[in-house]
Amino acid sequence: MRILEIREKAVPIKSSISNAYIDFTKMTASIVAIVTDVVKNGKRVIGYGFNSNGRYAPSGILRERFIPRLLEAKPDDYLNEEGTNLDPHKIWDILMTGEKPGGHGERSVAVGTLDMAVWDAVSKIEEKPLYQLLAERYRGEKPDDKVFVYAAGGYYQPGKGYKELQDEMKGYLDLGYSVVKMKIGNSLEEDLRRIEAVLEVVPSGQSLAVDANGRFDMETAISYAKALEPYNLFWYEEAGDPLDYEIQAELAKHYKNPMATGENLFSMQDARNLIRYGGMRPDRDYLQFDCALSYGLVEYMRILDMLKEHGWSPRRCIPHGGHQMSLNIAAGLGLGGNESYPGVFEPFGGFADHIPVENGYVGLPDVPGIGFETKAPLIKLLHSLAE
Known part of the structure; x- marks a missing residue:
């Protein structure tokens, strides 16, 4: 199996509300989709992810650094030992290749967004809810x-x-x-x-x-x-x-x-x-x-x-x-x-x-x-x- 494509888009989650520090009138979030070549029950497996509220869409670094790194990797570098599913830990290492420690900034948000989509795909390929897969x-x-x-x-x-x-x-x-x-x-x-x-x-x-x-x-x-x-x-x-x-x-x-x-x-x-x-x-x-x-x-x-x-x-x-x-x-x-x-x-x-x-x-x-x-x-x- 392999990853065919990764897509990203920034979407608004704006609101008139505010806390003691910021308002949310211009807040955005990134949504991502990891498209695989796996088909289950007649449908292609696609893993989805997004970043939580309070941090803006990290579109730039997703598109410039992290998405290209994963797409340029060979399948053997990001699949499990059996070659039947994605390995989230291997993928994390690929995403962080060339990244210095410390000074996390928006980098942690970008990786977290992709990581969510990876786990969504992994558990869909296993045909299990993610919570069941994690518990097992x-x-x-x-x-x-x-x-x-x-x-x-x-x-x-x-x-x-x-x-x-x-x-x-x-x-x-x-x-x-x-x-x-x-x-x-x-x-x-x-x-x-x-x-x-x-x-x-x-x-x-x-x-x-x-x-x-x-x-x-x-x-x-x-x-x-x-x-x-x-x-x-x-x-x-x-x-x-x-x-x-x-x-x-x-x-x-x-x-x-x-x-x-x-x-x-x-x-x-x-x-x-x-x-x-x-x-x-x-x-x-x-x-x-x-x-x-x-x-x-x-x-x-x-x-x-x-x-x-x-x-x-x-x-x-x-x-x-x-x-x-x-x-x-x-x-x-x-x-x-x-x-x-x-x-x-x-x-x-x-x-x-x-x-x-x-x-x-x-x-x-x-x-x-x-x-x-x-x-x-x-x-x-x-x-x-x-x-």
């Missing part, structure tokens, strides 16, 4: 049959007051979510009023997480920590710059409740530095590394191995991104859950159309691959690229 290959047991998911929302938006924020959060609970998340970071006084408004409509502080998107300096992060602690929230997320491990470590001395960070760390090495120097606590804190932004699942498995060496359970990992790739990883490799964006960043966010969220958990479809075919608006977009 790397976990040696059955995958989880459902995954905890929380609803990420509560963005700043023109004309959005307390009532609209409350209605949004009640809507997530009505959809079956048990935990919701909102943005903070504009001002402590305003954010406390917004938090208290949400706490009027959710069961308790344990049903609410807050996210500062790396906005705070040390003094502000600690001020928020002291004000937030009495609410007993689900977590306090990304208080300071993601690479400022000192802020995160100091914050742990001032905030006893769970914290979360990691969505903007894009390599095993950066993740390891967070664990070494960031003061994260394996008994209560959460790690949010997103494979679609951080060199893909191949690199994510290196992160999981590193975490195990440092005494962390994979159940403390709840990836950022709200997409089906992370959902498959969570079920297949036994993570603690997955983010969700109900009605936001469509058509990329969300899961299978026919499987509802129930009591904070969602099931996975029994279809080969990542399951994009079970999400109608998304597969329509992906098919426009490749078929």
